[in-house]
Each structure stands twice: as C-alpha cells, then as structure tokens.
Amino acid sequence: MLTNRKLEIMSLLIEVNNKKVEANQGETILDVLERNGLKVPTLCHMKNFFPSGACRMCLVEDEKSDRLVTSCSYPVEEGMKIKTHSPRVVESRKTIVELLLANHPDDCLYCVRNGNCDLQGLSKELNVTERKLSNKKNKINKDFSSASISRDPEKCILCGRCVRVCDQTMGVSAIDFINRGSESVIGATFNKGLNTSSCVNCGQCIVVCPTGALHEKIHHPEIQEAINNPEVTVVVQYAPAISVSLAEEFGLDAGKDMNGVLNAALRKIGFDRVFDTTFSADLTIMEESAELIDRVANGGKLPMFTSCCPGWIKYAEEFGDDFIDNLSSCKSPQQMLGAVIKSHFAESEGIKPEKIYSVAIMPCTAKKFEAQREEMTQKGITDVDAVLTTRELANYIKLSGIDINKIEPEVSDSPLGVRSTAGKLFGVSGGVMEAAIRTAYYKLTGEELLNFKVPEIRGLEGRKEAKVKVGDLEIGVAVVNGLANTRELLDEIRNGRDDLHFIEVMACPGGCIGGGGQPFGTDEEALKARMGALYKIDDQESLKVSHKNPEIIELYDKFLGEPLGHKSHDLLHTKYKTRDVLK
Amino acid sequence: MKTKIDTFLADYPKNKQESLIPILQGIQDIEGYLPEEAFVKVGEHLNIPTSKIFGVATFYNQFRLEPNGRYHIQVCRGTACHVLGSATVLEHLEKELKIKAGQTTRDRMFSIEVVACIGACGLAPVISINGNFHAKVNPDSIKDILENYRNQEG
Numbered sequence: 001m002l003t004n005r006k007l008e009i010m011s012l013l014i015e016v017n018n019k020k021v022e023a024n025q026g027e028t029i030l031d032v033l034e035r036n037g038l039k040v041p042t043l044c045h046m047k048n049f050f051p052s053g054a055c056r057m058c059l060v061e062d063e064k065s066d067r068l069v070t071s072c073s074y075p076v077e078e079g080m081k082i083k084t085h086s087p088r089v090v091e092s093r094k095t096i097v098e099l100l101l102a103n104h105p106d107d108c109l110y111c112v113r114n115g116n117c118d119l120q121g122l123s124k125e126l127n128v129t130e131r132k133l134s135n136k137k138n139k140i141n142k143d144f145s146s147a148s149i150s151r152d153p154e155k156c157i158l159c160g161r162c163v164r165v166c167d168q169t170m171g172v173s174a175i176d177f178i179n180r181g182s183e184s185v186i187g188a189t190f191n192k193g194l195n196t197s198s199c200v201n202c203g204q205c206i207v208v209c210p211t212g213a214l215h216e217k218i219h220h221p222e223i224q225e226a227i228n229n230p231e232v233t234v235v236v237q238y239a240p241a242i243s244v245s246l247a248e249e250f251g252l253d254a255g256k257d258m259n260g261v262l263n264a265a266l267r268k269i270g271f272d273r274v275f276d277t278t279f280s281a282d283l284t285i286m287e288e289s290a291e292l293i294d295r296v297a298n299g300g301k302l303p304m305f306t307s308c309c310p311g312w313i314k315y316a317e318e319f320g321d322d323f324i325d326n327l328s329s330c331k332s333p334q335q336m337l338g339a340v341i342k343s344h345f346a347e348s349e350g351i352k353p354e355k356i357y358s359v360a361i362m363p364c365t366a367k368k369f370e371a372q373r374e375e376m377t378q379k380g381i382t383d384v385d386a387v388l389t390t391r392e393l394a395n396y397i398k399l400s401g402i403d404i405n406k407i408e409p410e411v412s413d414s415p416l417g418v419r420s421t422a423g424k425l426f427g428v429s430g431g432v433m434e435a436a437i438r439t440a441y442y443k444l445t446g447e448e449l450l451n452f453k454v455p456e457i458r459g460l461e462g463r464k465e466a467k468v469k470v471g472d473l474e475i476g477v478a479v480v481n482g483l484a485n486t487r488e489l490l491d492e493i494r495n496g497r498d499d500l501h502f503i504e505v506m507a508c509p510g511g512c513i514g515g516g517g518q519p520f521g522t523d524e525e526a527l528k529a530r531m532g533a534l535y536k537i538d539d540q541e542s543l544k545v546s547h548k549n550p551e552i553i554e555l556y557d558k559f560l561g562e563p564l565g566h567k568s569h570d571l572l573h574t575k576y577k578t579r580d581v582l583k
Numbered sequence: 584m585k586t587k588i589d590t591f592l593a594d595y596p597k598n599k600q601e602s603l604i605p606i607l608q609g610i611q612d613i614e615g616y617l618p619e620e621a622f623v624k625v626g627e628h629l630n631i632p633t634s635k636i637f638g639v640a641t642f643y644n645q646f647r648l649e650p651n652g653r654y655h656i657q658v659c660r661g662t663a664c665h666v667l668g669s670a671t672v673l674e675h676l677e678k679e680l681k682i683k684a685g686q687t688t689r690d691r692m693f694s695i696e697v698v699a700c701i702g703a704c705g706l707a708p709v710i711s712i713n714g715n716f717h718a719k720v721n722p723d724s725i726k727d728i729l730e731n732y733r734n735q736e737g
Contacts, residue, residue: 167632172632173632173634173635174632174634175634176632176634176635176637176638177638177642178637178638178641179641179642180641180642180643188634189622189632189633189634189636189637190619190622190637191637197634198632582622582623582633582634583626583632583633
C-alpha cells in the first residue's frame with residue numbers, strides 16, 4: 001500500500017498545469033495532485049486501497065509523452081508535464097460519463113441516491129446535458145433477498161469498490177465480478193441472492209458505492225404506518241454514535257453532538273417515547289462484565305469476545321464457528337433495550353407488548369438483520385420491529401419538515417433514558433472494552449479505575465492491545481475493527497496465542513462511527529471528528545461508569561434482580577449457531 | 584462419502600491458489616461441467632472465496648456451469664458462417680429448444696455452445712452435433728435435424 005510518502009525526500013520535479021511541483025519517487029500522479037490541492041474527478045479510486053484504474057475518470061494529459069494516463073495508478077516520472085483540465089482531458093472524461101450513462105437507467109428522479117450520487121455529480125460537473133449515446137438499457141433483476149442490503153445491478157457502473165471493500169477491509173468476499181466484457185455484473189456466488197452468501201450485512205459496500213446500485217433495506221413505510229395507527233405505541237431508541245454523526249447530513253460540522261435536538265426531532269416525527277440505546281449499552285456492560293468475571297473465576301471459555309456487533313456475530317457464525325463458545329452470550333444493546341421495552345416497560349405502562357412498535361436508529365445496516373433473527377423474540381413477539389440507518393433518519397427528519405437548526409433540544413424519556421458516558425463510548429472502536437474494564441475493575445477491586453481511561457485501546461488503528469492490571473489479575477485485552485483484521489487475530493489464537501482474556505470486535509473501520517449506515521462521504525476526518533466528540537462527552541460529563549447509572553441500578557432493583565440472573569438470562573442473553581453459507 | 588471431486592483434489596496441495604484454473608479444468612474433464620459442489624470444495628481446498636472462483640469460472644468461455652446435453656450442438660459463429668446467417672441459426676435454435684447458448688435443456692437432451700470458426704467454411708452456416716457436421720443449415724432444416732435426434736431417442 002502506498003503509505004509513508006511524506007517521510008521520504010522529494011526527489012522528482014514535474015510540471016502540473018504549467019507550475020513546477022515536487023514529487024516523490026514511486027507515488028502516483030493523483031497523490032501529487034491531491035497534495036497540491038488540485039482536484040481531478042475519480043470514481044473507482046478509494047483512499048488507502050491499491051489503485052485499480054478501472055473507470056478512467058481520473059485521466060490527465062502528460063504533454064511530455066503526449067498520452068492520457070490514469071492519475072490514480074500512474075507513477076510520477078521526472079519531467080512530466082501534466083495537464084489536469086486540458087480540453088482533451090475534459091472531453092475524454094465527458095465521453096466516459098456519456099458511455100457510463102448509455103446503458104444506465106434514466107431514473108434519477110426515482111433513485112435513492114438522487115442528489116447524492118457520484119455519477120450524477122460528475123454528469124453535472126462535466127456539463128453532460130444531452131443523451132448522445134443511446135444504447136439498450138441494462139435489464140437485470142434487483143436483489144431484495146437480504147434483510148439489510150438491497151441491490152439494483154442496473155445502476156451498477158462496475159467500478160468494483162464494493163468488491164474491494166468486501167475483500168480487503170472485511171475479508172468476507174461475498175461478492176465479485178461475474179462474466180466478462182459487456183456481460184459483466186457484480187454478484188454473489190452462483191449469482192444467487194445475497195442472503196445465500198457469506199455477506200455479514202455490514203453495509204460498507206453501500207457507503208463506497210458511487211451510485212444507487214446498493215442501498216439499505218428500506219423500513220420507513222412500516223414505521224410511518226405504525227405512527228399513523230393510534231392504537232399502537234411507537235417507541236424509538238438511538239445508538240450512541242447517532243448523535244455525533246447526524247450533523248453531517250445537515251451540512252453541519254462533523255462531530256457536532258446533536259443529542260438534544262435529536263430527541264426533539266424524533267418526538268416531532270411522532271414517536272411516542274424516545275429512549276437512548278446508550279442506556280442499554282450500560283446494561284450490556286453490567287451483564288458482559290459479570291460474564292467476564294464469571295468466566296475468569298470459574299474457568300469458563302476464554303478469551304471472551306464481545307457480541308454487540310451483528311456483522312461480527314454473523315461473521316463468527318460463518319467463518320469462526322470454532323469460537324462460538326467464546327462469544328459473550330449478551331444480546332447487543334439494541335436487542336437488550338428492545339427486550340426490556342416489550343417486557344418491563346410494557347408491564348409498567350400497562351400496554352400489551354403486541355401493541356408496541358419498537359424502532360431502532362442505528363449507524364448500521366447489519367442491525368436490520370439482527371432485529372429479524374429468530375433468537376431475538378419473546379413468545380413470538382420481536383424485540384425490535386424496524387431499524388433505520390443514520391441516513392434514513394436524516395431523510396425522515398427532512399420529510400417531516402423539521403428544521404434541525406431551529407428546534408429546541410429536549411431530553412430523552414425516562415426511565416430507559418439516563419446513560420453514562422461509558423455507554424456512549426460504544427460508538428467507537430475500543431469503547432465497549434473501556435466501558436467493560438471500568439465496571440469489571442470496580443466489581444473486582446471495589447475501587448474506580450484511575451482516570452477511568454485505557455489510552456492504549458483508543459484510536460482508529462485496526463488493532464489495539466493492552467494488559468490491564470485489575471487488583472492481582474492481569475487481563476490481556478485486544479480491540480479489533482475491520483473484519484479482515486479480526487481474521488488475522490483469530491488465526492493467531494488458532495495457532496496457540498493464549499495471553500488474551502477479552503476481545504472487542506467491531507466489523508466496521510473505527511467501530512460504529514464508521515458503520516455502513518453512516519452518511520455518504522464518510523472519510524478519515526469525519527471518523528476522527530465523531531470519535532473526538534464521543535471522547536469529549538466522556539471528558540466533560542461526570543457519570544462515567546455504567547454501574548453508577550441510577551436507572552440501571554433501579555432496573556435491577558425493580559425488575560431484573562442481578563446480572564446473569566434468571567430474568568437477565570431470559571431477556572438479555574442469547575445463543576449463536578454455525579451458519580452454512582456459500583463462503 | 585468421498586466424491587470424485589474429493590479424490591481429484593487430494594492430488595493438489597492445499598492453499599496453493601495458483602492451481603485454481605488447472606483444478607477447474609480437471610474437474611470439468613471428470614464431470615463434463617463445474618457442479619456447485621466443485622466451487623465449495625475447491626474454495627475450501629485452496630482457501631479462495633467461492634465468489635472469486637465463480638468469477639473466474641464465468642470469465643473464461645472454456646468453463647461450463649451445466650452438464651452438456653446428450654446431443655451437444657456447437658454453432659459456428661466464424662466469419663463465413665456469420666455472413667451466411669449464423670446469427671439467425673443460433674436465434675432459431677435457442678427459440679426451438681427454449682434455452683440460451685451455454686445452457687442445457689431441462690431433459691438434458693440438447694445443449695448449445697457458440698464456437699468460433701470450426702474450419703468448415705465451405706459448408707457455412709454450419710453446426711456440429713456431437714461431432715457430426717450439418718451443412719448449410721437454415722431455420723427449416725434445423726427443425727428437421729432436431730426432430731431426427733428426438734426420434735433416435737425414441
């Protein structure tokens with residue numbers, strides 16, 4: 001991979017748009033252009049991925065060799081005379097867009113990506129105003145088989161970004177190119193539905209897709225129907241990462257915390273109760289830390305893996321079924337809160353569980369799959385009925401005519417609304433681990449962890465490890481994000497590594513802040529801003545540990561009894577099974 | 584139960600991904616096509632996702648995903664045949680058998696394959712069924728030829 005360039009000495013001199021520019025041996029033309037603030041359009045290019053050069057959109061002209069070259073994949077050479085926007089270049093790029101549009105369905109007005117589509121954007125940027133090439137339109141069946149991800153291959157321009165992210169970031173490779181030449185399509189093995197494949201529903205393919213060929217399964221109509229029905233109590237919960245991710249959808253600064261506004265907007269949409277999933281993140285910590293202590297004390301299976309991430313869980317069921325007994329039996333916070341809402345909340349409010357419609361707002365597409373797992377029900381009633389992504393929520397707020405800049409912040413409903421900042425950290429890679437360590441430390445030593453911080457497991461690196469001293473115990477912990485990184489760690493353990501007790505896995509890069517349901521255009525800067533916002537909340541507020549959350553204490557007193565107790569077992573814990581899929 | 588594919592794979596070292604194409608060719612020699620079982624087993628053997636193997640198998644024309652019919656029809660689409668109307672010949676065959684090129688009829692009787700020049704330009708447009716050449720075919724004669732094979736089956 002093309003990294004660490006900045007450390008090298010500038011060794012080449014090239015000319016870009018008649019200006020002398022320094023460049024490094026081995027870097028691509030695009031690297032140099034970006035460093036100098038020059039923008040060329042790209043489609044198949046992805047930062048930190050090996051270039052593919054498939055789409056030709058990033059063509060520039062080298063006057064020295066009199067050639068058009070793809071800047072994303074062409075290494076700089078001494079004395080090059082690059083023109084980024086010569087008439088020849090612009091005309092070629094325009095032709096490329098016209099060719100892409102020739103068999104593309106002409107239905108931008110009815111497309112999920114209308115107004116937010118890279119291809120549409122390029123068509124506008126390059127001034128494509130008439131249909132010059134008319135070809136037969138693509139006619140390919142849509143794939144609605146997945147509970148999380150819908151595919152519309154007619155809109156696919158074969159840039160291959162989804163294939164590469166699925167392979168390199170996730171190590172899953174559920175999809176690849178099928179056939180050749182003009183017959184090429186992208187699809188799962190045997191060109192069957194995505195539901196038969198090893199797809200873990202993470203949705204990273206959606207985030208990188210430049211068109212409307214991939215999008216999340218839409219749950220909005222069912223939710224609206226429930227809201228319209230006066231006999232149904234519609235409750236909503238939102239994940240820790242949502243409040244720090246939503247701002248970008250409204251053109252506000254990345255990382256701005258919108259928690260109060262979010263509560264108000266959800267009430268305005270028509271939800272009867274607004275709960276915070278961060279509350280049940282605290283609940284998860286109570287159960288998960290108790291489970292960890294139990295496993296350590298009683299010789300249970302170690303290392304224990306976290307189970308909050310449904311992408312990771314499906315991955316483990318498919319590719320790591322030798323680790324199924326290592327997975328924490330805790331349901332995810334979404335499912336825990338769903339279960340508590342349809343039991344304790346229903347009981348205390350005197351509402352029948354079947355008259356409650358429970359919605360979750362998640363930065364995640366795999367949560368849609370998780371919500372419909374058969375294990376996630378009680379007596380035939382689903383814990384969570386529908387899931388919206390951050391993107392869908394933003395659309396819903398706009399659809400409801402709410403001006404996010406003008407509404408007054410509100411607090412979430414209580415009980416099931418008060419949260420600690422430890423629960424809030426669930427939104428970032430390393431956060432579940434840190435929150436769990438805080439509570440386990442207290443339970444084992446009777447004292448709080450110094451500063452409450454475990455700095456070694458913070459940050460966006462794909463793998464982080466630490467040894468944490470808890471009283472006389474030294475606990476080995478590892479935090480991984482990105483399933484390709486997880487695969488490496490699993491292999492190490494298979495090969496005999498035994499110094500780890502507790503491992504947090506998040507499927508998506510950076511954790512939930514980089515989830516597959518997050519705003520389009522999420523880049524490293526946005527991830528850093530969202531992560532920073534979560535840690536800032538943790539720094540500024542005083543309730544930093546799950547076990548001190550008064551509503552959690554009350555829930556155990558009044559309803560659950562104790563962590564790992566009988567009621568917890570029924571409502572908050574689950575089982576996993578080996579999944580036989582085409583992998 | 585050990586299948587023919589298991590036995591065949593046992594001769595190839597595990598995880599040696601560069602053997603993918605020879606392995607697929609070998610399995611096709613044994614089975615006449617690449618059954619779904621092959622993708623799963625080869626994937627496990629070489630540690631390659633089935634999606635990638637399927638990508639390779641659909642990229643190259645040499646691989647078949649369905650078994651040939653008892654009567655395998657090769658339609659020549661070389662230049663001479665093209666000029667004399669092989670496109671119409673193919674179209675009629677597909678219509679008559681209700682399958683596309685590369686497919687096999689449900690009763691496994693006929694399959695169609697499109698091939699480049701088969702060196703019988705003087706007979707254009709030409710088709711070959713199980714190696715027997717049929718010269719100067721047209722929509723009417725195709726019907727008769729197929730009928731003949733059907734009658735042979737009784």
